[in-house]
Amino acid sequence: MNSDVIVYEVKTVKNPYERMENVVEIEGLKKSYENGKIKALDGADLKIKKGEFVSIIGPSGSGKSTLLNMLGALDQPDEGKITVSGHDLTKTKDLNHFRSKEIGFIFQLHNLIPNLTVLENVEIPMYESRLSSKKMHERALKLLDYVELQEKASRKPTQLSGGERQRVAIARALANNPSIILADEPTGSLDSKTGQIILQRLKEIHEKEKVTLIMVTHDMNVASMAERTIEVLDGKIKT
Amino acid sequence: MNLYKLAFNNIRRKKLRSALTTLGIIIGVATIVVLLGMAAGATSEVQAETNAYMYDVVVIPASTSGNYLMDSQTVSKIRNLSMLYDFREVTVFYDTINGTRVNYEGVNDWNKLKLKSGTQGVVINQAVADKFGYTIGSKIKIKNKEFTVTGISTEEGAIYVYINQDTAKQLTEGKVSAIYAQTKGDPKTVSNDIEKQITDVSAETKSEKVAKVQEMTSQAMLFIGFIASIALIVGIISVINTMLISVMERTRELGVLKAIGFTNWEIKGSILFESGLLGLLGGIVGVILGIVGIFLAANMLKFTESISGMMPPWLIVGVIVGVTVLSILAGLYPAMQASRLNVVEALRYD
Numbered sequence: 001m002n003s004d005v006i007v008y009e010v011k012t013v014k015n016p017y018e019r020m021e022n023v024v025e026i027e028g029l030k031k032s033y034e035n036g037k038i039k040a041l042d043g044a045d046l047k048i049k050k051g052e053f054v055s056i057i058g059p060s061g062s063g064k065s066t067l068l069n070m071l072g073a074l075d076q077p078d079e080g081k082i083t084v085s086g087h088d089l090t091k092t093k094d095l096n097h098f099r100s101k102e103i104g105f106i107f108q109l110h111n112l113i114p115n116l117t118v119l120e121n122v123e124i125p126m127y128e129s130r131l132s133s134k135k136m137h138e139r140a141l142k143l144l145d146y147v148e149l150q151e152k153a154s155r156k157p158t159q160l161s162g163g164e165r166q167r168v169a170i171a172r173a174l175a176n177n178p179s180i181i182l183a184d185e186p187t188g189s190l191d192s193k194t195g196q197i198i199l200q201r202l203k204e205i206h207e208k209e210k211v212t213l214i215m216v217t218h219d220m221n222v223a224s225m226a227e228r229t230i231e232v233l234d235g236k237i238k239t
Numbered sequence: 240m241n242l243y244k245l246a247f248n249n250i251r252r253k254k255l256r257s258a259l260t261t262l263g264i265i266i267g268v269a270t271i272v273v274l275l276g277m278a279a280g281a282t283s284e285v286q287a288e289t290n291a292y293m294y295d296v297v298v299i300p301a302s303t304s305g306n307y308l309m310d311s312q313t314v315s316k317i318r319n320l321s322m323l324y325d326f327r328e329v330t331v332f333y334d335t336i337n338g339t340r341v342n343y344e345g346v347n348d349w350n351k352l353k354l355k356s357g358t359q360g361v362v363i364n365q366a367v368a369d370k371f372g373y374t375i376g377s378k379i380k381i382k383n384k385e386f387t388v389t390g391i392s393t394e395e396g397a398i399y400v401y402i403n404q405d406t407a408k409q410l411t412e413g414k415v416s417a418i419y420a421q422t423k424g425d426p427k428t429v430s431n432d433i434e435k436q437i438t439d440v441s442a443e444t445k446s447e448k449v450a451k452v453q454e455m456t457s458q459a460m461l462f463i464g465f466i467a468s469i470a471l472i473v474g475i476i477s478v479i480n481t482m483l484i485s486v487m488e489r490t491r492e493l494g495v496l497k498a499i500g501f502t503n504w505e506i507k508g509s510i511l512f513e514s515g516l517l518g519l520l521g522g523i524v525g526v527i528l529g530i531v532g533i534f535l536a537a538n539m540l541k542f543t544e545s546i547s548g549m550m551p552p553w554l555i556v557g558v559i560v561g562v563t564v565l566s567i568l569a570g571l572y573p574a575m576q577a578s579r580l581n582v583v584e585a586l587r588y589d
Binding site: 069072074075096097099100101105107111113114115116120124125127128172176 | 242244245248249251252491492494495496497498499500501502582583586
């Protein structure tokens with residue numbers, strides 16, 4: 001990672017006192033599927049402070065991905081309250097705008113768009129920010145420089161290794177200076193060595209920018225890199 | 240970078256599929272352009288000819304009379320009517336040669352008949368030349384009188400022999416198929432008077448005749464347009480199919496776009512843009528091929544003089560705009576499907 005590059009154009013945490021503020025507040029969150037037969041979340045409560053690095057662990061089907069989807073406003077709860085970056089997500093109407101402005105997603109399978117170049121993949125979230133093409137281009141190049149992939153900007157994702165694709169996904173997640181980065185098993189599809197490199201990069205971003213980083217994993221070793229680990233079991237959160 | 244470039248890239252990414260989808264539109268558009276172009280050309284030609292040849296009224300035997308020729312007494316009565324002047328008569332009759340029916344047409348203005356070879360006088364068309372092996376100088380019997388073939392016309396189709404109108408009238412003992420005339424006063428009133436004063440004839444005014452021709456050509460255009468549209472509909476269905484497959488294949492990609500903040504309207508817009516682009520490309524290529532087809536067909540049918548009438552601007556612009564709009568409409572259902580995708584499920588899609 002090129003640590004000289006300024007990734008965030010706005011500071012996520014301006015002073016140490018800000019770290020006392022909660023960026024995520026969840027109360028009695030419930031979510032079920034298949035007409036209530038599957039209870040993914042069953043009254044979950046959680047608070048995460050601004051600038052914290054939290055890992056969410058739990059076995060398959062425990063509800064950790066559902067929790068992450070709720071935090072990213074990709075899904076709506078059946079009951080309960082969820083506030084992220086000051087937005088009550090049960091009441092916010094323009095969730096697209098919220099996601100674009102506040103959240104940076106990193107998926108397990110990178111989910112890059114195959115027929116766009118690496119540079120265009122990083123640019124695409126900025127389309128919603130209404131930046132000029134020139135500024136989008138400059139910022140995307142800066143982010144690619146940060147993840148040391150500037151020389152591969154014109155390549156297609158299929159021409160990159162798994163680790164490189166995930167680094168592009170990190171650059172894309174940072175595009176709109178999000179206040180929260182949500183990473184869903186970011187090392188799940190990588191070998192352990194590449195996975196470690198990706199985790200180091202995420203940790204460095206968190207430490208340098210003090211951005212709130214919430215990472216879902218089922219791997220205890222990966223989870224141990226976070227400042228705090230939350231366990232989700234049978235739809236409930238154990239802290 | 241925006242969603243429209245993404246739509247454009249999607250077409251480029253699946254070149255063969257896009258090409259095959261566009262091919263359906265190209266075939267439909269080219270068929271429409273050729274058929275409607277030919278029909279438009281024929282229509283303008285027929286209308287121009289109708290306008291040029293027609294006098295104020297035309298008097299023909301009434302269909303109820305059972306005759307196709309007016310006898311000399313009826314002709315005299317018509318010619319003696321004071322409200323008519325500047326007459327032109329046409330006699331068309333048939334006879335047989337070796338048991339085959341041959342049509343004979345009296346010609347007033349030989350300049351209107353295009354000759355392949357020879358001179359005016361007794362002109363056979365190519366069908367007669369082929370059927371009976373006649374050539375210039377051949378002897379031909381019409382109503383038991385011998386004539387010498389003087390020329391061969393470029394006309395094709397039915398078996399026709401063209402002779403002077405005076406000769407044709409003589410051979411039929413003064414009978415006439417139609418009398419064209421100018422009128423003193425309102426043509427409609429005059430035509431009514433003719434029908435009242437002379438029995439077993441029908442009089443039509445120029446405007447009625449032109450309207451009839453226009454109605455016939457419009458009906459022909461409508462029918463041809465309908466047939467050609469079927470080819471286009473097949474092309475449009477292939478757009479729906481392609482876009483549905485594209486949405487299905489790109490489910491995860493669409494999920495990502497929604498996750499990073501793109502709205503349902505933006506997703507819909509990108510799908511509609513993509514389908515519209517397929518239609519526009521197919522429309523442009525189809526029109527170009529259609530124009531080539533018109534040139535080929537006009538040359539084959541020897542209609543080269545009518546080529547400009549076969550490519551009216553309304554047809555070219557109408558077809559391109561029409562097919563683009565239809566393709567956008569074809570993208571509506573796939574676009575709705577794309578916008579309705581559940582983000583979480585789309586991101587899990589394999």
